[in-house]
Amino acid sequence: MAVETEQGKKPAPRRNWLQIAFVRLGVLPFLLLIAVVVFTAMSDNFLTGRNIMNVLRQSTYLTMVAMGQMLALLTGGFDLSVGTIIALTSVVGATAMASMYAAYPDAAALCIVVGILAGLAAGSAVGAVNGIGVALFNVSPFMMTLGMASVGFGIALYMTGGVPVYGMPDAFGDIFGFGQFFGIPTPIYATLILILGMFVLLNWTRLGRYFYAVGGNIKASALSGINTRLSLFMAYLLCGAMAAVSGLLLTARLETGEANIGASMPLEAIAACVIGGVSLRGGIGRVGNVVLGAIFIGLIQNGMNLARIESYLQTVVIGVLLILAVIADQLRQRYIARLQD
């Protein structure tokens, strides 16, 4: 509307400030507040420096995956295969590392590098296949990534026979899983670098801008001369790569290659994004909020552990939270629509 200056400001209903805060900030601040209050009340150990650091470290794995997932969501799709990518990365990376270490026990550093590269390549390959399917063959992201989830998981299980892969150099786990510099765990450094990278990508590069544009209106993007296929492809490729990094760090933490990790990742990563205000219709989302969304989910899990809530029930809570976040998002859309009507 043309008129911004409102004449009738005085009788503006009081309920508005809460609504406006909700529209501006999304659900996340409210949820965080509630969670902190509830868990602080339930457990004395929750609000301690040590525990907070613990939450942050545990959240790093999800944070990386959620940021990758965010790229797919921005372009108007999603990636259900992130869990599989983690499993496949773990298995491939660990196998490469272990078998090379068995052959050259003196070259631990080289083995680690090779293992990491192999894992990254495996994870990115799944992302690339997703990208080709979605961008080139117009397969719906739902079917494409669901299919690849099955393919990747099958390969991971086939490679290992379902048995964990042992025999990686100890240094791998010591540095990337349990290492600390200045009292801060290594995975947090890795995550910070990735967060920075994502921030720059989305705010300061053409590709980042194109993700938003393609997700917001793919036809307008095409008419603006954007290579929409390349943008879509890159979103899924980068999503796969981010999940692969997460998978490698998890492998270091577990000190084994596992085909059975990451099953809950697709749900949790999408939940973190949606709670962080990423639109499921594409085109809208901020890195910072997604990171907060991932930390929020880590916080919930940690709090429930401290409060001794059974792990089976925890998955129920995560599912419910996701649905609530989507409902809140719908409500928010409605308020936004009203604001601009």
Added chain:
Amino acid sequence: MAEGTTERGGSAASAPPLLRLDGITKRFPGVLALDAVDFDLRAGEVHVLFGENGAGKSTMITTIAGAHRPDGGHIYFRGEPTELHSVHHARSLGISAVFQEFSLVPSLTVEQNLFLGEEITRGGFLDKRALHRRAEEILAELGFPLKATQRVAHLSRAEQQMVEIAKAFRSDLSVLILDEPTSSLTERETDRLFALIEQAKQNGVGIIYITHRMSEIRRIADRITVLRDGRYVATVDAESVTENRLLELMTGRQIDQVFPAIKFAPGETMLDVQNLTTGDGTVSDVSITVRAGEIVGLAGLVGSGKSEVARACFGVTPVESGRVVYDGDDCTGLSARRMLDRGFFYVPPDRRDEGLVMIRSVRENMTLPSLHLPHLSGRLFLRRRAEADLAKQLAKRLNLQPPSTERAVDHFSGGNQQKVLLAKSLAREVSFFVFDEPTVGVDVGTRVAIYEFIRDLCEAGAGVLLISSDLPEILHLTNRVYVMYRGEMRAELTGPEITEANVLGHFFEREAA
């Protein structure tokens, strides 16, 4: 109608008006959309709502249709104070609206859509046969050439519009609201619609009609109510009011002339399309040329293939045979990016559908086609400062209201969205412009601005191809016109040959035969 010019209200005739709004106020957070607006509708009249985009017309009709509850004021229906709870409630009173945005389910058939929510049942089950019969009756009565069993997804936009109109006519009507119903109809379909409106008037239906087109006001309006900035300005008699007076009421200032005078200086040939045939069969064997410093019109009915000619040049519609020569080079089948980089810019007709990324900011939209150019982007990173400056500069140049470039495009009025769309072509060097229906759904104030914009481009030596279904636009702005009919080139008219009769004649030429 009978009385002379009535500024406001007018003495009520013997019976109370069909519908009366008394001091209706509607507030949205941050915006006062309607400020104590009065309005009355008599049985058997066509009452046109007139105003710029953002004047409050849409809010007013959605309120009457029951979609919004007013924050203040009263609605009287047949003299009784009435509160409209919902669209359904309004409809049960006989108040039906046809909005610009369709309420059709694409995957359902015409008949299923017609009776959506009011299906005929027998013993709890759908009475499909009765449904089909009623649907065919309604379509026949309205004279719409539609099959009741066709899926809506397969219909053209004009046909979907007909379904939407038929939906309003399915039950007993007392108030019919039409929001720019002709924007996607052909001349013939428009005639048909006006005949229907006439018939509805005879039956005592009151019609609220929103349009920006003067010719339609001349044809069917009985009274006109003008809104501006959410406020009631005046109600005038259609017969006695002049066009300039209406524009004045609408804009609150004087507008001398809608169409600017243009100095043409045709130079070298820029675009030379030779025997173009598109892969989807919408264009066959079409040749056109456009020179620098001229505005060439491409006229024709909806679906005549005129858009596709330009889209094929722009690499969006596949070319089957023929050549597109641009600036002396064979550019047949080049991608949109390549054509853009050669200075060829296509402004699409439907800004919501394919023109703008509505949820993103004005700045991001303006620079989207130019982001890879050195003034906006280094080797790796965007030059965000330069981008912001450019956006602000363009907003100022096009007089964007409000001038906030960080706002989502969605939050602007239609006219200002159109300005953003035009600004996209200014963010980079462009020497050839294609405007495809540049003023659809745009108020007169913005229209004048757009025409001046096009004039400036042409006088600065750019080549302009103007694709339009709006005849006056073609007549007043171009120095050469091609008329297309069903994918084929019908005629080329130059200078004084460009008259209404000449152009229109070719619109329909072979249809009668």
